[in-house]
Amino acid sequence: xTEVTQTPKHLVMGMTNKKSLKxxxxxxxxxxxxxxxxxxxxxxxxxxxxxxKLSINESVPSRFSPExxxxxxxxxxxxxxxxxxxxxxxxxxxxxxxxxxxxTQYFGPGTRLTxx
Amino acid sequence: AQRVTQPEKLLSVFKGAPxxxxxxxxxxxxxxxxxxxxxxxxxxxxxxxxISRESIKGFTADLNKGETSFHLKKPxxxxxxxxxxxxxxxxFRSSNTGKLIFGQGTTLQVKP
Numbered sequence: 001x002t003e004v005t006q007t008p009k010h011l012v013m014g015m016t017n018k019k020s021l022k023x024x025x026x027x028x029x030x031x032x033x034x035x036x037x038x039x040x041x042x043x044x045x046x047x048x049x050x051x052x053k054l055s056i057n058e059s060v061p062s063r064f065s066p067e068x069x070x071x072x073x074x075x076x077x078x079x080x081x082x083x084x085x086x087x088x089x090x091x092x093x094x095x096x097x098x099x100x101x102x103x104t105q106y107f108g109p110g111t112r113l114t115x116x
Numbered sequence: 117a118q119r120v121t122q123p124e125k126l127l128s129v130f131k132g133a134p135x136x137x138x139x140x141x142x143x144x145x146x147x148x149x150x151x152x153x154x155x156x157x158x159x160x161x162x163x164x165x166x167i168s169r170e171s172i173k174g175f176t177a178d179l180n181k182g183e184t185s186f187h188l189k190k191p192x193x194x195x196x197x198x199x200x201x202x203x204x205x206x207x208f209r210s211s212n213t214g215k216l217i218f219g220q221g222t223t224l225q226v227k228p
Contacts, residue, residue, distance in 0.1 A: 004159075040221075041220070041221075042202055042218030042219065042220055042221055043160065043202075043216075043218055044218075045215055045216065048215070056215060090160065102148045102206040104150075104162050104165065105162070105216060106161075106162075107159050107160040107161065108159060109158075109159045110159070
């Protein structure tokens with residue numbers, strides 16, 4: 001399996017709802033990422049997990065809560081979101097070798113989130 | 117500050133014409149540069165990276181440290197090259213969980 005998968009493909013939620021986005025990879029990668037992408041804009045990094053530990057949090061509001069239950073799975077828990085949080089949420093993974101050049105990131109297809 | 121600049125939002129060329137998508141960067145240290153491509157309704161995927169010096173789908177890019185540029189070139193554009201192209205810089209130095217800093221992207225439109 002050489003792909004990053006994300007579920008659901010689309011999600012519509014109200015501002016009081018709690019929902020979760022899921023990401024999975026079976027490439028043996030030990031680094032996983034969440035990005036947010038607004039229409040016609042580049043992806044913006046939100047979180048990085050390295051060996052199941054949170055290594056980067058780009059000052060993301062606490063209504064977004066990441067979780068990495070194991071090396072293959074990455075979740076993003078959503079609570080009390082705002083309409084401006086509507087975007088495409090991308091997951092990515094990379095090998096996270098301990099030395100050498102930056103590893104290539106492999107992206108999932110994204111979850112299209114709409115907050116009403 | 118770490119920054120990637122893609123000056124053109126849209127580049128429109130005819131099939132068979134040469135293509136050059138511009139990318140300039142600002143970074144103190146040794147940068148790692150990438151080109152990612154997003155075809156319509158497909159996921160973002162790596163096109164090429166400067167350390168591999170490969171030609172992928174006929175595209176090449178040379179890192180010019182003097183001009184701080186990493187322009188993407190192809191001698192003869194094909195209609196299937198139409199896509200959004202992002203130049204990206206890896207700016208995280210202490211591990212390989214590279215924080216990618218993306219440019220604003222250039223839409224390449226290849227007309228028949």
